[in-house]
Amino acid sequence: MNDKIRAGRLSVLAAAWVVARRDFVAILFSRTFFFFLLGPLFPVIIGVLAGSVGESAQRTAENPQVGVVMLGQDADAVVHARDTLADRLGNGLPDFVVVKRLRPGEAYDPAAALAGRQATIAAILSGSPGAPVLTGPGEQIHAWSGAVSMVAAQAVAGPLGPWPEVTFRTTATSNANEHAGRLKTAQSAQMLLFLLTMMLAGMVLSNLVEEKGNKIIEVLAAAIPMEAVFFGKLFAMLGVSLVGIAAWGGVGGALYLAAGSAVPHLTSPAVGWPMLAMLGVIYFSMAYLLLGSVFLSIGSMATTVREVQTLSMPVTMMQLMVFFLASYAMTQPDSAVEIFAVLFPFSSPFAMLARAAQDPALLPHLAAVLGEAVCVLLLVRTGSRLFRTRVMKSGPVRRQEKARRT
Amino acid sequence: MAGNAAGNVAGGASGGGAQLAIEARGLVKRFDGFTAVDGVDLAVPEGAVYGILGPNGAGKTTTLRMLLGIIDPDAGYRRVLGAERPHDVAHAIGYLPEERGLYPAMKASEAIAFVGALRGLPLKEGRRRARELLEAHGLGYAADRQIRQLSKGMAQQVQILGTLVHRPRLAVFDEPFSGLDALNQGKLEKMMRGLAEQGTTVIFSTHVIAHAERLCDDIAIIAGGKVPFAGPVDLARDRIPAQVRLETRSGDGPWRAALPAGARRDGKADGGAFWHFPLPGTGVEPLLRALIEGEAGILSLSIERAGLHDAFVAIAGEAAARALEEDRPEEPRR
Numbered sequence: 001m002n003d004k005i006r007a008g009r010l011s012v013l014a015a016a017w018v019v020a021r022r023d024f025v026a027i028l029f030s031r032t033f034f035f036f037l038l039g040p041l042f043p044v045i046i047g048v049l050a051g052s053v054g055e056s057a058q059r060t061a062e063n064p065q066v067g068v069v070m071l072g073q074d075a076d077a078v079v080h081a082r083d084t085l086a087d088r089l090g091n092g093l094p095d096f097v098v099v100k101r102l103r104p105g106e107a108y109d110p111a112a113a114l115a116g117r118q119a120t121i122a123a124i125l126s127g128s129p130g131a132p133v134l135t136g137p138g139e140q141i142h143a144w145s146g147a148v149s150m151v152a153a154q155a156v157a158g159p160l161g162p163w164p165e166v167t168f169r170t171t172a173t174s175n176a177n178e179h180a181g182r183l184k185t186a187q188s189a190q191m192l193l194f195l196l197t198m199m200l201a202g203m204v205l206s207n208l209v210e211e212k213g214n215k216i217i218e219v220l221a222a223a224i225p226m227e228a229v230f231f232g233k234l235f236a237m238l239g240v241s242l243v244g245i246a247a248w249g250g251v252g253g254a255l256y257l258a259a260g261s262a263v264p265h266l267t268s269p270a271v272g273w274p275m276l277a278m279l280g281v282i283y284f285s286m287a288y289l290l291l292g293s294v295f296l297s298i299g300s301m302a303t304t305v306r307e308v309q310t311l312s313m314p315v316t317m318m319q320l321m322v323f324f325l326a327s328y329a330m331t332q333p334d335s336a337v338e339i340f341a342v343l344f345p346f347s348s349p350f351a352m353l354a355r356a357a358q359d360p361a362l363l364p365h366l367a368a369v370l371g372e373a374v375c376v377l378l379l380v381r382t383g384s385r386l387f388r389t390r391v392m393k394s395g396p397v398r399r400q401e402k403a404r405r406t
Numbered sequence: 407m408a409g410n411a412a413g414n415v416a417g418g419a420s421g422g423g424a425q426l427a428i429e430a431r432g433l434v435k436r437f438d439g440f441t442a443v444d445g446v447d448l449a450v451p452e453g454a455v456y457g458i459l460g461p462n463g464a465g466k467t468t469t470l471r472m473l474l475g476i477i478d479p480d481a482g483y484r485r486v487l488g489a490e491r492p493h494d495v496a497h498a499i500g501y502l503p504e505e506r507g508l509y510p511a512m513k514a515s516e517a518i519a520f521v522g523a524l525r526g527l528p529l530k531e532g533r534r535r536a537r538e539l540l541e542a543h544g545l546g547y548a549a550d551r552q553i554r555q556l557s558k559g560m561a562q563q564v565q566i567l568g569t570l571v572h573r574p575r576l577a578v579f580d581e582p583f584s585g586l587d588a589l590n591q592g593k594l595e596k597m598m599r600g601l602a603e604q605g606t607t608v609i610f611s612t613h614v615i616a617h618a619e620r621l622c623d624d625i626a627i628i629a630g631g632k633v634p635f636a637g638p639v640d641l642a643r644d645r646i647p648a649q650v651r652l653e654t655r656s657g658d659g660p661w662r663a664a665l666p667a668g669a670r671r672d673g674k675a676d677g678g679a680f681w682h683f684p685l686p687g688t689g690v691e692p693l694l695r696a697l698i699e700g701e702a703g704i705l706s707l708s709i710e711r712a713g714l715h716d717a718f719v720a721i722a723g724e725a726a727a728r729a730l731e732e733d734r735p736e737e738p739r740r
Contacts, residue, residue, distance in 0.1 A: 009497055026511060219568075224524055
């Protein structure tokens with residue numbers, strides 16, 4: 001019956017593959033994956049609800065305004081015309097605010113004025129109602145051309161008058177604006193990374209607890225190294241998550257194409273969108289592997305769901321703090337805080353992704369990814385060792401002690 | 407003492423210089439200051455059916471886990487199939503843990519193939535063998551059923567088949583009979599004998615003496631983390647002298663002086679008596695001669711060899727035996 005003596009065992013990689021293959025297939029065809037796919041819908045729904053609640057307040061507080069710089073009577077006529085039309089059109093028109101009433105012959109540079117103005121003034125309308133000139137960022141002023149022309153026509157001859165042609169003067173986006181935009185891009189990337197990581201680490205944890213419930217863990221531990229079990233589980237879940245991300249990406253891309261300009265505009269990151277997407281996947285993998293390996297260690301030591309909750313709560317809180325650290329560090333480039341956030345393994349993926357949005361240098365990313373990979377290896381080794389030394393006990397100890405005494 | 411016992415195996419009746427599948431010396435394992443296994447010595451000959459007998463909590467599972475490399479001993483030495491690191495020969499070992507476990511959503515044939523894959527058997531070959539094994543054991547109809555759809559006993563049989571699908575040289579079963587009904591316990595005993603006949607070394611732990619008595623060539627008795635005896639079953643039984651049961655027509659007489667001092671007497675209504683005493687070291691012939699010459703009137707005489715249970719009591723002590731008795735609900739009624 002025996003085969004030829006086949007001494008040896010699977011390598012860590014081969015054993016991890018056996019575990020990962022089973023887990024990947026099992027999770028992909030389970031209800032868990034279905035709910036995982038639905039997961040991002042909940043933040044989106046909450047976001048939409050919260051957005052609609054705050055919409056009206058935001059509209060009054062932060063609605064972009066058109067600053068009017070004209071001769072006194074022209075400025076008043078334009079603002080009056082805007083208000084007249086707004087009564088009939090509702091909220092379709094931007095607010096018009098008189099920035100300066102010019103005296104005849106007085107010179108004025110709208111672009112310079114725009115740079116020094118408050119953030120809510122997005123463009124300056126100058127010239128005259130018959131020959132309006134709109135100065136501001138290209139995308140913004142072209143979007144308002146119809147509205148401005150209509151208001152100017154109303155100011156000149158009422159609603160039936162001819163609409164004058166609007167002259168555009170495009171201003172370049174300032175460095176400050178670009179920086180602010182990239183900061184926003186970095187924030188969005190970090191937030192996305194954090195949400196994904198937490199969701200997946202939680203899943204890998206519950207997967208392992210379920211496995212312990214199935215009691216299969218001892219079969220695995222007897223046949224293959226525990227490191228392989230941990231790696232297999234981590235990479236199976238990573239594979240599942242990448243499938244999920246691909247699905248979300250496909251849906252998101254389709255929605256973006258359908259929604260067009262209605263989607264909020266994010267400033268292009270310093271490394272460019274394709275590289276940011278690639279780094280995003282890499283840092284997501286690293287952040288997940290780091291947190292997942294900690295959660296796996298916790299899961300392997302816990303015996304009940306309650307124990308898992310108790311043990312994982314501090315880690316979850318710590319991860320939240322790490323996220324806050326990385327968020328804060330993003331606003332303090334090259335400071336000690338940012339360097340710490342980059343070097344500290346758990347905040348490193350978040351801090352480095354934010355850096356990618358703001359700094360075009362690529363070499364630091366290679367170093368960071370290598371460092372994070374080493375940390376993952378160490379964490380998995382520590383976790384598997386803890387599992388072997390602390391978990392695989394057996395026998396009712398009290399009974400044993402009693403037997404000894406008798 | 408344990409060391410001597412292990413030596414008995416190596417050079418004993420069943421050992422006879424045979425190659426050892428497992429050799430362990432002075433294995434110690436402590437958990438949080440508690441010594442679960444305290445200097446265990448074992449020598450399991452290749453091709454033997456070897457039982458580790460002891461009550462729950464005696465250290466059986468911890469010993470097996472150390473032999474399999476699931477945990478490392480704090481002290482001592484182990485060699486499994488010639489390897490000091492059991493994981494190095496993982497492909498040649500099959501293991502059924504005490505706490506049975508399979509993925510509930512997996513099909514029976516897939517579950518068997520998966521366990522084989524963990525031991526280096528290609529998945530395709532594992533699937534083929536799984537179906538063969540299921541058919542051979544009357545479970546072919548369950549090959550495509552999910553584990554959660556099987557009864558507990560059937561799931562356990564599937565796991566046992568998973569333990570053997572890669573055709574191991576050493577099959578280790580931790581409490582394999584618990585959870586099985588009498589019929590399936592019988593089937594498992596037959597399967598274990600069959601494995602040994604084909605050259606596979608079978609080692610199993612149990613707290614049911616009857617299984618060990620029926621199946622094993624050699625046993626190790628483990629109690630309180632120590633092994634007070636390891637060796638052939640016959641050697642364990644020989645630790646207790648055989649019991650003589652004598653029936654005499656006469657209840658008393660000068661011939662009584664020939665009986666051993668501790669002989670117990672049960673009187674009979676017709677004036678005769680039953681006598682119980684250990685077989686004298688000189689054998690039964692001098693006693694018989696004295697009884698005949700003294701006209702005791704021998705009606706019957708039988709010599710009963712000690713059972714493994716009595717041997718266990720004598721070796722491991724009353725407390726361990728009581729614990730063993732408390733843990734034996736799974737013993738099949740036959």
